[in-house]
Amino acid sequence: QAQLVESGGGLVQAGGSLRLSCAASGRTFSSYSMGWFRQAPGKERDFVAAISSTGSTTRYADSVKGRFTISRDNAKNTVALQMNSLKPEDTAVYYCAARRSSIVVTASWYDYWGQGTQVTVSS
Numbered sequence: 001q002a003q004l005v006e007s008g009g010g011l012v013q014a015g016g017s018l019r020l021s022c023a024a025s026g027r028t029f030s031s032y033s034m035g036w037f038r039q040a041p042g043k044e045r046d047f048v049a050a051i052s053s054t055g056s057t058t059r060y061a062d063s064v065k066g067r068f069t070i071s072r073d074n075a076k077n078t079v080a081l082q083m084n085s086l087k088p089e090d091t092a093v094y095y096c097a098a099r100r101s102s103i104v105v106t107a108s109w110y111d112y113w114g115q116g117t118q119v120t121v122s123s
Contacts (some may be wrong), residue, residue: 002026002098002112009094009117012086016121020081022096022114030074033103035110036081038092038119048094049081050103059103064090086121093118 003025012018022034035050049060049070058070067086072079079096094117097110104110 002029002032004096004098004112004114006094006096006114006117009119011120011122014086014088014121014123016086017082017084018086018119020083020094020096020117020119022079022081024077024079024098026077029077029098032098032100032112034070034072034079035097035099035103035105036070036079037095037097037107037110038090039095039116040092043092045095045107046092047105047107050105051079052103057103059105061105083119086119088121088123091119091121 005023008020033052036048037045039045051058051070055072067084069082096114098112099110
């Protein structure tokens, strides 16, 4: 059973960058596809990015394509989200999620979740 812990959130000015990291415990990290989701107060939890177990396949929400990059290091049991050119509308709690099998964009299809890390982008 995967245990996920996000880090790297904080306050940043519009146009700035942050790198989020998700550290996984457990012995089967390399067999999981990983995703990043975000949720602002009063809004749905939205898909941001996902990466396959080997890192060979990635997918991004249209709203972040070209600005965010997802990556993973299976040797270190981590997945990262590099966020560049941040906008105020990126403000949300960002969650790391894991699932077996192929990547998907639907939150309910993920099996394990971290506690989230707050990202606030000021204009």
